[in-house]
Structures are given as structure tokens and as C-alpha cells.
Amino acid sequence: KAGVTQTPRYLIKTRGQQVTLSCSPISGHRSVSWYQQTPGQGLQFLFEYFSETQRNKGNFPGRFSGRQFSNSRSEMNVSTLELGDSALYLCASSSTNGANTEAFFGQGTRLTVV
Amino acid sequence: QQQVKQSPQSLIVQKGGISIINCAYENTAFDYFPWYQQFPGKGPALLIAIRPDVSEKKEGRFTISFNKSAKQFSLHIMDSQPGDSATYFCAASRAHSNYQLIWGAGTKLIIKP
Numbered sequence: 001k002a003g004v005t006q007t008p009r010y011l012i013k014t015r016g017q018q019v020t021l022s023c024s025p026i027s028g029h030r031s032v033s034w035y036q037q038t039p040g041q042g043l044q045f046l047f048e049y050f051s052e053t054q055r056n057k058g059n060f061p062g063r064f065s066g067r068q069f070s071n072s073r074s075e076m077n078v079s080t081l082e083l084g085d086s087a088l089y090l091c092a093s094s095s096t097n098g099a100n101t102e103a104f105f106g107q108g109t110r111l112t113v114v
Numbered sequence: 115q116q117q118v119k120q121s122p123q124s125l126i127v128q129k130g131g132i133s134i135i136n137c138a139y140e141n142t143a144f145d146y147f148p149w150y151q152q153f154p155g156k157g158p159a160l161l162i163a164i165r166p167d168v169s170e171k172k173e174g175r176f177t178i179s180f181n182k183s184a185k186q187f188s189l190h191i192m193d194s195q196p197g198d199s200a201t202y203f204c205a206a207s208r209a210h211s212n213y214q215l216i217w218g219a220g221t222k223l224i225i226k227p
Contacts, residue, residue: 004157033214043158043203043217056214090157102148103215105157 002027004093004106012112018079021109025072025093031055032074033103034066037088046089049074081113118206120218128226133191135221137204140185144206148215149178149189152201161202162189194225 005024013019025032034046045058049068066076072093078085088110092103119138127133137147148163164171164178164187171178177190191198204218 035215035217042219043205043215045214045216048214058214092157102160102163105150105159107155107157 004091004104006089006091006106006109008109009107010110010112012114013081014114015081015083017081018077019081019111021076021078021089021091021111023074023076023091023093023106025074025091026095026104029093029095029104030072031094031096032068032072033092033094034074034076035090035092036060037090037108038086043090046076078111083113085111086113087111118204118216118218120204120221122221123219124222124224126224126226127194129194129196131194131225133194133198133223133225134188135202135204135223136186136188137206137218138184138186139206139216141206141208141216142185143208144216146207147178147180147187148205149176150203150205152203152220158203191223194223196225196227199223199225 007022031050033048035043036046037043046060047054047066048056052068063079068074088108090105090108092105094103121136145166149161150158151161152158162173162176162178164180166182169180175192180187202221205215207215
């Protein structure tokens with residue numbers, strides 16, 4: 001069974017640009033969550049999607065948005081990039097929409113904003 | 115109330131020794147406590163998880179101890195090996211709340227051969 005696939009693995013963008021990250025969950029998984037990982041703030045929850053609906057959202061500005069498609073693949077978009085958005089963005093998929101189920105993480109997309 | 119506090123920030127243990135990492139939480143609504151292991155360049159991988167109806171869970175060399183009254187839980191790695199060198203994260207979440215893990219800050223573990 002293929003794992004969670006995130007593309008691209010690395011991105012370099014300029015301040016003010018926008019970026020779209022992609023996540024393909026494990027086949028059959030309908031829940032996709034996104035996290036931002038930085039050395040200073042650790043892992044922080046961005047949002048969670050289940051069956052194309054955003055079910056939960058973390059404390060991030062509106063520049064961060066996402067969506068989920070009917071095949072459960074998800075995209076995350078960050079507009080008007082800031083230097084502080086440089087981070088590893090992780091996607092996790094799980095088989096249900098509830099907690100207490102294992103979240104499988106992808107290898108992440110390393111975003112560098114210059 | 116949403117925080118999970120993890121300590122120590124870094125830990126060096128001799129091969130064969132016991133590695134102990136501690137976490138404390140505040141929100142009594144949390145009822146799922148996983149530990150994740152992360153190697154450089156990789157995403158976190160679930161190591162072991164516990165629910166508050168048990169005080170201890172063991173899987174191989176990894177054990178979670180859970181103290182509900184103190185709102186603390188810890189990871190013990192017995193017979194630590196150089197391959198265990200990684201960053202370990204504790205986390206917590208509420209059941210039936212739509213998936214949202216609250217993470218500890220992480221512990222960088224180094225096992226010296």
C-alpha cells in the first residue's frame with residue numbers, strides 16, 4: 001500500500017508570491033490533516049478535511065487555505081508569502097474523521113521563502 | 115489549556131540504557147496520547163499510543179506510562195540503540211473532535227554507541 005505522498009518535496013518562493021502544495025493520502029483514507037513544522041514553533045495544526053469538507057481549523061491567518069477533492073487528495077495554498085512561512089509542511093491521512101486513529105504522515109514539503 | 119509540555123529538549127543516552135521522555139497536559143478532555151518518532155528528512159511516524167483507561171502500554175522496547183491524576187505521560191525506551199536516535203514528539207487529542215493533534219515541542223534523542 002502506497003504511503004502519503006506530498007509534492008513537491010522542496011520549494012523556494014519569493015515574498016509576496018503564492019504557493020500550492022499537494023497531498024495524496026493513503027488509498028481509502030478520507031481524512032487529511034495539514035501541519036506546519038518549524039524549529040521555533042514545533043508542529044502546529046493547520047486544518048483537517050474529511051469528505052471534501054473542512055472539519056477543523058487551527059489558528060493560522062486566512063492566507064492559509066486548503067481544499068479536498070472527491071478522490072480525497074488535498075491541496076494547501078498559501079498566498080502573499082512571508083519569510084515566516086518558511087517551514088516543513090506535513091500532510092497526514094487517517095481512515096476515519098475521528099480522533100484516536102493513527103495518522104500517517106508524508107515526508108513533507110520544505111518551503112523556503114526568500 | 116491546549117498545551118502539551120515536553121521535556122527534556124534533548125537527551126543523550128548510552129547504548130543499552132533507558133531513555134525517558136516526559137509530557138504534561140492541561141486539558142482534561144484529551145483522551146488520546148500518541149508518541150511519534152521523526153528521523154531527519156522524514157515525516158513523523160506513530161510509535162505507540164495510549165488512552166487514559168490504562169496506566170501503561172508496552173510495545174517491544176517502548177513503553178508509555180500514563181498518570182491521569184497528574185496529567186502526565188512518559189515514553190520509556192529500554193535497551194536504547196543507536197538506531198533510536200531521532201526526535202520524539204508526544205501529542206494529545208480529544209476523541210470525536212475531528213482530527214487535531216496538539217504536539218509537544220519534541221525531544222532530540224541521541225544514543226551513544
